[in-house]
Every structure is written in C-alpha cells, then in structure tokens.
Amino acid sequence: MSDLTHLDERxxxxxxxxxxxxxxxxxxxxRGTVLLSxxxxxxLRDDTLPKGDALAVARIAxxxxxxxxxxxxxxxxxxxxxxxxxxxEIVDEGVHVEAAVRTTSRTGVEMEALxxxxxxxxxxxxxxxxxxxxxVITDVRVAAxxxxxxxxxxxG
Numbered sequence: 755m756s757d758l759t760h761l762d763e764r765x766x767x768x769x770x771x772x773x774x775x776x777x778x779x780x781x782x783x784x785r786g787t788v789l790l791s792x793x794x795x796x797x798l799r800d801d802t803l804p805k806g807d808a809l810a811v812a813r814i815a816x817x818x819x820x821x822x823x824x825x826x827x828x829x830x831x832x833x834x835x836x837x838x839x840x841x842x843e844i845v846d847e848g849v850h851v852e853a854a855v856r857t858t859s860r861t862g863v864e865m866e867a868l869x870x871x872x873x874x875x876x877x878x879x880x881x882x883x884x885x886x887x888x889x890v891i892t893d894v895r896v897a898a899x900x901x902x903x904x905x906x907x908x909x910g
Contacts, residue, residue: 760829769829775860777818777843783854784867786894788878790848794886798844808881809830809842816840816874820855820866830865833857838866840874843865849878852897 755796759803763770789799797803805811824832831865836858852871875891884887898908 767829769831770861772860772907775896775903777858777860778901779856779858779879779900780862781854781856782862782864782867782896783852784864784871784899785850786853786871786875787847787892788849788851788875789890789892790878790882791888792846792884794882794889795846795848796842797885798849798882803881804884805881810846810872811851811881812842812851812877813840815877816851816853816870819873820853820870820903821861823869826869827865829863830898831859833859833861833866835863835866838870842869842874842878849875851878852873861897862902864899868894868896879898 759769759770764841775888798808801807812893817840820838821835824830824855835855835857839854849872851874853867853874855866855870859864872891881890
C-alpha cells in the first residue's frame with residue numbers, strides 16, 4: 755500500500771508531502787460539455803433565459819470553484835492560484851466549457867481546472883433547468899498540463 759502516494763504505510767489516507775518538490779509554474783486546462791435541448795440552446799443564444807445571463811454567472815462560478823478546490827476535494831493542497839480563465843461556447847448540442855488554471859507552486863492545478871469546468875457546467879444546468887430538465891454534463895477531462903516533474907502533456 756505504501757506505493758500509493760495518498761496512503762501512508764498503514765493504508766490510511768494522507769495528504770502527500772510536496773515540500774521537497776521544486777516550485778515551478780504549472781498550468782492545467784480542462785474541458786467538458788453540457789448537452790442541452792434545442793430550446794435551451796436557442797434561449798442561450800437569444801439571451802432569453804428566465805434566470806438571466808447564464809454564461810456570465812457560470813463563468814464566475816467556475817473561477818470561484820477553482821479557488822475553492824481544496825475545500826471540496828479533501829486531499830488537495832491549497833495553492834496560490836495565479837490565474838483562472840473560463841471560456842464557454844454555445845454550440846448546437848449545448849455548451850462547451852474550458853478552464854485554464856495557473857500557479858507557481860510545488861504541485862499541479864489539474865483538480866482546480868476540473869473543478870472549475872464541473873461547477874461551471876453545473877451552473878449552466880441550474881440557469882437553464884426551467885427550460886431543459888434533461889441536461890447532461892459529459893466528457894469532463896484534463897486536456898493539457900504543463901510544469902512539474904512529469905512535464906508537459908496535451909490530449910492532442
């Protein structure tokens with residue numbers, strides 16, 4: 755069990771000690787999609803949702819979520835977040851969400867980027883649920899990361 759980084763020698767959950775890691779600039783980008791009905795997509799495009807500007811509210815929710823990730827994911831380190839960018843794109847099938855997070859720290863920001871995308875997507879659902887009760891969040895994933903010992907990676 756001691757080969758698993760989040761378990762101690764007795765198998766108990768623990769926060770990984772990152773104090774020996776180098777401080778480097780680290781980034782992560784995550785993506786996901788909210789699948790919506792054609793009616794909900796039309797309301798987003800026409801800015802006629804009963805709750806108001808869904809994309810603006812969702813963007814702020816995603817930024818807030820990235821900053822609050824250690825409060826939500828028990829073993830995440832609190833990190834000095836340098837920047838969070840959340841982009842939303844209305845497409846025929848719904849809304850594409852992308853979040854990019856940056857820090858200069860000893861560990862990466864993949865969880866922060868994933869949390870930003872997920873909470874942003876949940877907010878889109880909350881803002882559109884009066885029109886579409888069957889929205890689905892799909893394909894949430896880390897799309898790219900850079901910095902740290904494991905180096906850079908991108909989904910393609």
